Amino acid sequence: MKACITSWILLITVVTSLAQPVGVVAIEDPQFDAQFVQRAIPQVTGKLLHVSPQEIKETTITYTPVTLLGQKTKTAQLAADGSFQLELDYPLPYQQIWVHVGELFYTGLYANKQLYVELDVPKLKAAGKELAFKADGVRYLGEDGPLNEYMNEYILFKRADKLALSSRMRQVRQSQHPVETEALAAFTSISDTLETIQAEFVATHPSPYAWLLENERLSEFYSQICLHYRGGHAMEAALFDQIKAHKTYLRSNSSWVFYMYLSAYFRQLPPNRMIVSWRDVVHLSDLTESEKAAIDSLRSTETLSPAPAHRAQWKKQLEPRMRKLHQDRRIARGIHWLDSLYSPSRADIMKLQLNDSKDIAEQKAALEQILPSMTTRWCKVIAQKEYDHAVEQLASVNRALATSGNSPTAAGFGSPLQQTDFGATLYKLSSMSGADFLARLRQSFAGKAIVLDRWATWCAPCLQEMPHSKKLQQDAKDLPIVFVYVCTAQGSDEDKWKRKIAELKLPGIHFFIDEALDAKLGELFSFRGYPGYAFIDQKGVYKPGAITWLSVIKGKEDLAALLK
Template sequence: MKNLLLAALVFCSSYLSAQNLPAIAIEDKKMDAYLMNRKPATLTVQIKNLPDSVKKINIKYTLVQLGGSMQATKYAETDATGQVKIILDENLPYQQIWLDAGNYLYTGIYVDKGLTVTVDTRKVPKDGAYMIGEGITFSGYDGELNTVMNKKVLFKKKERERLVNDLRAVCNWRKKYTADAFTFKTDSVLRLLKSIDSEFISGYPKYGWAVNNETLSEFYGEICIAYWNDTIPGQLIKQINAHQPIFTSNDGVMFYKYLGIYTMAKKRFKKESALNSIMMLCDSLYTQQRSDLLKLFLLESEKDNYARTYPMIISSIKTAWCKKIAADEMIKVDDNQKRIDSVLALSTKLEKADIGTPLIRLPFDASLYQLDTIANIDSFILNLKAKFPNKALIIDFWATWCAPCIADMPFSKSLHQKNKDLPVEYIYLCTTSSSSIDIWKNRIGEMQIPGTHIYVNDKIIARLKTVLNAEGGFPTYVVIDVNGKVNKSKITRMEALDRESLKKTVGL
């Protein structure tokens, strides 16, 4: 019987491949068998017609993933022929990757089995290509899908963005409307989004499944946000439960994350039994596969207590491929924690603390540094701790273009100014990505944020986040408390802290 099942799955997989139809949904029962012997996909980037003076191109790629962090940023370099082959870490289907190829291309791609992205530098615009355009070619097994989906991003882009913003505005003010009025407004937006999709799909009917699935993931994710701390009406929750993302993408992953937050926010749990109660609630409401997917998002919130909570989460997960992701995450987090613990244990032995090239000191008690290269990531963490002995560190990873980062800065400034007597150092690590040192200085000057500011090469930012178990977007906060313990999930936003919660956060 088992052999017959495997044979059927092989046949289905071959048939789907031949027809270029969608693979099974992420939470489909057949996913365990489908992923059992599936190899990770390969992404190839080929840069053509580079000037002789250019020896290599930096490739930055951010993977969307399930588990501890929604995104992980990595780097690679092209070889002498302008090519680099990247074998993905996981074998997830249709994994979305945000790709930066030097200054030539920024695009979002889906890699299922194999994709080649070719950039002809003689044809791309001087300021680079966005998603797709002249000089950009997608080929290989996933080539046609990516050609279509990137064209879809550009199709009526402004009109679509306006509709999504309208949807978010309605969701933000849901309680102002009656249930019927809210449903009418959101359904009206969905109809208009589907109208745009239908117009686009008419030119690419083979990929209607992909376009529709991503649109619904985004739409239902926003609906889940609207009903946090409330109850979604019966008919609407049936539609949400019927939706199954196909892509391991921003929209697909965020659908599950937002559904999980909605589920867990519905009920108040006793602190001592909250984790078990949450997992039991998920099991009672959803299929085992969906419940196990939602449990993966607990890995992020429980990271600081992983030694106790991760085994509980792993034990609760029954779906084999989800259990593997959770188990792998525990190994990674444990390795990183042991490494950091050993580094911080040496901090008292340092006589000199180098945290970058000193630039200027500003009159509002801000010291600015620049960090372009580093021989050893552990040395930087060690230097940072030694620079401020007997102090807790609040590390703020941010970007000059990140609106939530900028919005939270005034609260950080206020917290700093009102609690100067506490042994806490505020350290702001700004990425060089899509910014410049002048823009960075201007942002600091405009907001007059006191503390230690370091303008850090984006490669170093990515490595630091990985080592500190803080992979993800911006802003991200990491606390090294007065006892030298690293905590990633102590702070979600500075706005939420007052003096008492600050003291508790940093171990005072």
């Protein structure tokens, strides 16, 4: 088996050496520290041509830059002449940005220095459907224009074949291979086919950017291998060393997941797995009296068989403490093994990904641990800026929670926990049946349709939809519709829930529900994970499938159509 793996590694080493760029510094290289200071933040601007004032008013550009910390979705408004500008945060090279121009056009942009995107609206509309990446009426101009023309043309080149091969690679990764060489051979075969497609494109499309295609392919390839081994079995050292040697040059989805899955592989090896129980909480110095009582109860019933029914509730009471302790230890351990495995610059880049919580207070706490461990100056600049942003956001959240307003209420649920000045009303529910919850909801909002949003504070797709939901509430202010948000207590707590609502400034009726009610609602509406959406019309009739994603609903006209 070792001989087979060694042969495979030698093959990949040859391929990798062919792809090495000349005269380009990777962000992992020590020389990048000086470049970071000298670089300007890439400029991305553009303009919609032959567009009416009404279309300008109705069009919003939604864009998602890929950063070292993942994806961050932003919006940009069109100026009166149809021009726009996309804002990036850092002077990093080759930044990938996913862009939706209303319902008109979708593309992936690549910002290195300066890019100007020109969209001829009548030509795009003439196609009769949303277009993607390249089309008649789309021009990529400026210094980064040729880069974008090339990368987007490659995305469309034999696209169906490439998507099918990517699907096959995921199937290999998800299957159980009794012999690792079988998995490696399958991965390599698929990657070789992708390389053949890539070589065909490069041969017919000569470009100084061809090396970026190879770098992206290898980032995706190595990511899938790391995911395959993430189940807990260790790679051979030579294979791990080969993957460690790979450097990424784009700030893209492929490079981001490469670092993320490489980190996840090592973190999930059996010796590195970490479990925190209620016993780990015992020695904390700031326990409340109720927490101490829960610990005493757990201790006194530890040897009883059968275990008292209340043990589960006592443990649940300590869950917020256990989650915080788990995060603190996970980050401390992550910092230690990153420093022991990688160069200082790669270790610091990957430390940024340890800050992966969706909760602003946990982000602040994580960065307080991460910042002192960093030695790479440009990474410290980014970490410090992210920390300052977290501090500012947390202060804003606390101010929002400290103010009260006169928001709509759900009369059937008693007095709310809180009403905010941005129109949110907050309730906490436990020990309620699904049928009772829905009956009280209908009683509270008789004659109104209900948009029900099931979400979790840790669910990235849920949070990505929230800005759309907020806009829809504005669009629906004259319609008989109420927006109801039910957040599960699973993996969260009341404080996180409140902070996230305040951070988003999301109006509507909000419920923090226990896991039993959450599970019942999931069963009633056939929700498959998070988020989940349900629409109940003015007569109290549930309309299955009426809402798939909130972002699909474009405005007041779509909402009014739901009411018919």
